[in-house]
Amino acid sequence: MxxxxxxxxxxxxxxxxxxxxxxxxxxxxxxxxxxxxxxxxxVNRVRAVGTRQYGQQPQHAQTAPYGQVPQQGTYNQPSAHYAAPETLPGGATTAQQQVPGGGGGGRGGRGPNHKGLLIGAIAVVAAVVIGIGVAMLGGDKDKADAGNETGTTPTQSQESKPSPSSSKGGGASQVELPKSDAKAMRLGQGVSTASDIKGAKADGGVYVTGFNHVGATVTWSVDGVKKAGNYRLYVRYAVPGVDANATLVVNGDPQDRPLNMENFGGTPKGDYEKGWKETWSNVSLTKGTNTIEVACNEGNQCDALLDQFYLTKG
Incomplete structure (x- = not known):
């Protein structure tokens, strides 16, 4: 070749x-x-601009040199090459819809509110900072409170033994309020003292016996009540495994509720030594000297030994 x-x-x-x-x-x-x-x-592939035709070219279409606008037609009038669907017979009509609130990019609309977003972001950051500061301050306060409480918590021994200051403030100290035992009581007919049954806390283990008959009385003259008001009368007793009760008389006024001397704990029947217990009843006293009497009246069950009487603030 x-x-x-x-x-x-x-x-x-x-x-x-x-x-x-x-x-x-x-x-x-x-x-x-x-x-x-x-x-x-x-191969000649150069063609003047505007001379190539696609499909059927309208006969009235004119070509023009490159860069020049054809002379036929008017500005803004539809081109013969294109007709909108709505201009054709039977064509669908379209309607322009306006976006509520105006468009974001048109002349009549408003753009995004960058200033509002910036203010919102600053507010959120400020709220977070304030919340962290409050939490830190609260934690420090809790620690300080915990440290203060550590020094004021009483020990077990302090709780079991009230201090003189607390006794004076509450008025419930057994030392401050009157207290008596069997030897200081005024005994009624047929009532006496004894010490052969062990367990009595009175001096020398002396207790009151012979209280188990109607008409028996044991009277305590209470001296030194500093303030009129409600108090609790505590009575230490022993029962032989059965419940007992008596009538309580304060300053000559019999009380509606009896002094209950129940067999708490279910101690053996007939055993006084294991039956020592304690009961209490509310009494209203006047300032100065008061008389408290425990009597065995009709309807009472009085088979009990009496040991000590004392008052606390009610």
Whole structure:
């Protein structure tokens, strides 16, 4: 196969700049002048702007040199190449809808409120900072309170033994209020003292016996009540495994409720020594001297031994 001056047989063999090279000039390449790319008989692919037609070109369409606007028609009038669907017979009509509140990018709408977003973000950050500060202050306060409470918590021994200051403030101290035992009581008919049964706390283990008959009385003259008011009368007693009760008379006034001397804990029947217990009843006393009487009246069950009497603030 020998080379020949046939030009560019196919478009891809064209070299638009062949006239610049020696081999191109030897093959007859010329600078383009409205024809091909420079080779003789090369494919002519240059076409004036506006002369190519696609499909059916309207007969009245005119071409114009490149860069110039065709003369026919008027500005803003529909082109013959395109017609909107709504202009055709039977075409659907369309309506423009306005976005509520105005568009974000049009002239009539308003853009995003960047200032409002910035203020909101600053408010959130400020709220978080304030919350953290309050939490830190609260934690410090709790620690301080815990440290203060540590020094004021009483020990077990302090709770079991009231201090003199607390006794004076509450008025409930057994030392401050009157106290008596069997030897200081005024005994009625048929009532006496004894000490052969162990367990009595009175001095010398002395207790009152013979109280188990109607008409028996034990009277305590209470001196030194500093303030009128309600008090609790405590009575220490022993029962032989059965319940007992008596009538309580304060300053000559019999009380509605009896003094209950029950067999708490269910101690063995007939055993006084294991039956020592304690009971109490509310009494209203006047300032100064008061009289408290424990009597065995009709309807009472009085089989009991009496040991000590004392008052606390009610």
């Amino acid at each position: 020998t080379p020949g001056n046939n030009g560019a047989s196919t478009p891809e063999d064209d070299d638009p700049f062949g006239y610049l090279y020696a081999d191109g000039q030897a093959n007859g390449a010329q600078p383009p002048s409205g024809g091909g790319y420079g080779y003789p008989n090369s």
